[in-house]
Amino acid sequence: MLSHIPQAALDADPNVQLAKDIIGNCVHCGVCLSRCPTYAVKHEENDSPRGRIFLMKDMYEKGGVPDARTVEHLDRCLTCLACEAICPSGVEYSKLIAHGREYVEEHYRRPLFQRAVRELLVRLIPNARLFRLAIFGGRMGRPFRGLFSGTLRAMLDMVPTTPLPAPSPVDRPQTFLPTPVDGQAVKPRKRVALLNGCVQTVLDTAINEATIRLLRRHGVEVVVAAGSGCCGAPAEHMGDEAQALPLVKANIDAWLREADGPDGLDAIVINTSGCGTSIKAYGHALRLDPAWADKAARVSAMARDITEFMVELGLQEPTIPTGLRVVYHSACSMQHGQRIVNQPKDLLREAGFTVLDVPEGYLCCGSAGTYNLLQPDIANELKERKLRNIRSVHAQIAASGNIGCMTQLAGEAGLPFVHTVELLDWATGGPEPAGIKGHRLAAE
């Protein structure tokens, strides 16, 4: 699509030039509408990728302050990237929307309440201690949820009703050697850094524990690097580059210190696909910063989802092939963001599970980082739709590779919802996942 962005704007900001090039690749064919969750809910061009590309084109052409309607429609995008995955013309929507949002944050003054909520989330989520505190506060506020609406009520509703697990010892910086075999130390086949994440260390410590057990059992040395933490995605999704970049750089430093150390690093393993997508894009995010561009690109090149890594490594024979029917929910950041489609399902099958797909599997569950808090109405509609689809295949267990989706869906799915690695760990000799234990699984 031809755009008429003023030359001065193009010269002033290489991201605007990039936006022009990306818009130029769009032929307005409309195929992206078929995969867009907000279009599925709203049926309106402005709430579709093609519509948003048009809105961004206008925003850059006009320059200055974007209008409130444009911002509203850009905000509604879940960044699920289903559009980018299906686009026949290879339009890099993810980059376009990311820079579009940065432009909005730079040029548009949000109403006070919106600003406060965003500021709160950006500070809260990456910080495990604050996040824990907030959940505690949320519990106290919960009885009063009826007094609130919109985002505040969504936040209270998100507060887990079950007690939080105690912080896990595995999430402290340290190195795990491969599991000894017959009492003998094993020479590591690979050495990897594990991103232990931010929210995950508070809400569900079992995931990292299972990941570390699984890797160690497969002869891998696992490092939780000192200084690594939140990937920066929550801030970045809200277009807040200033908050995101320090987190990104801290991770890069932490991992490269390991990679350039005496033992080196074969991969950076990530068990939350939302974070994986963001880390794989570090190279792009810092491409214009000469001091960081190469380092960021190195980190992105080393990033692997745990399922990608396990496929490369080869899964051990299952010790307890359960044959249970597992419905696999592919997170958007997994299937669209990272295009990891078959690996998790192949691994689950190898581990002895019967794998079922979710109908309309391409549709987002509405979680999308902080989206369920910022856009609760659309998020809830998508959640209900996803739950209906999950229930329709009559599985015994649901599995996913992203904590965000699990938090969004687990409570009401009507079946145990666990992380893919927990099942892989269980099948190859680990403990039965806590999420399954004690549940009466649906009959065969």
Add this chain to the structure above:
Amino acid sequence: MQMPEPSQAIISQRDALAQGLRQIVGKDWVISDDAQRRPYQCDGITAYMAMPLLVVLPGSAAEVQAVLRFCNDRGVKIVPRGSGTSLSGGALPLEDGVLLVTSRLCNVLAVDERNRVARVQPGVPNIKISEAVSHLGLCYMPDPSSQLISTIGGNVAENAGGVHCLKYGVTANHILGMQAVLMTGEMLELGGAYLGAAEGELDLMGVLTGSEGLLAVVTEIAVRLEPVPEVARVISMSFASVEEACACVGAIIGVGVIPAGLEFMDRKVLDAVSVLIKEKFDDRTAALLLCELDGTAVEVDALVGVVSDVARGQGAIELKVSTTEEERQRIWSSRKLAFSAIGKLCPDYYCTDGTIPRNKLPEVLNKMADMSKKYGLDYANCFHAGDGNLHPIIMYDASKPGDLEKAEEFGADVLIACVDAGGVLSGEHGIGVEKRDLMTHQFTEIDLQQQQMVKCAFDPKDLLNPGKMFPTLCRCAEFGRMHVHNGNLRFADIPRF
């Protein structure tokens, strides 16, 4: 490309009209804001844009009726739109017209397995019909390449085709009944919910199918469902010359085989595609045919033998036959990626759509090579060879002044060559605004007048999608009692393009 002069009187009433329409469809479903109207400025052709007066998204057939009646009473034009994928500008908005979008009417209302009919709303994307009945082993056959999102209502308006229309027919062959609303708000029920239901009545469904939104707005459609073929296999056939490939197309049909699809790709397309699929094509190949055969396993195996023999007899240098579904998908991927692959070779491309008798393929393809030299623009060919439906892809750069106009002229020359070869202006994309001004090449003045009289019978005020399809606006009054007196044209103020 000229459109009718917008009425400032109508434009000045925008706010009042928006208010009235909101009372019909609800406040959320009338879009009047500048920023929000802009994404509706074009459909699948971005070269033509116009800001719609208002965008209205009705939620029921009754609301469609009310919107049309409201606009008819006030002399406001209507442009119907589905998902906005038209490649002929059929849903190009009018500055003084309401864009009526059917995307909220997106339910499959009923499926009758025994009669193999589904009743659907017009905003249902084509593929969703097949998805809704796949558990019954049924599907909706017509498969335009936009089928993921193009709506069935739009398919009816354009009489869409697709790869499989060679064997199974176009949209018109798959519509059993419809409900449509006239500009006045009157509702028509045509045909019915079973094969043959339209028997004995005037074939108004045939008139409406392909009428490009000029006659009525379709609000419900009963479509025919077909069993999904048990087996499908594809043969990829390479030829050392375009002529041989073209001759083979005729020879296959000539021996009495109607393939499920028969597609042509030239060397330029193959080179572009091979980058994407990371697979090389034989150096000697100048053109490739993909021939899909479907049916029962026994039938398909036999047909594969027949077609392979024909292809060898026509000088095919290499034949590949799919043995598994995965292989079939892989062979087809080259065709499916063709347009995006070409898109990577040039900043912009323009794809037009004309149909010629199969035996004229080599002649018209040769003419295209000459035109390419004349205009200094590169082109590639990838088309539905079985039914002679050409889709030349003309490469240009929209940011270069004059390039788009050259591409348009090149496209027009191709279409004129199609008509001169005994063909027609469109195979499946429709006339819209893109081919409107070429209609005089295919039809005489009298032909066009006769067609416009049909338009007048349905929409005497010429409020439904005016400016499309016909190179002059309808002068309905003139077709009736009035006649041209002493050569003085009545209504001389009606603009002509």
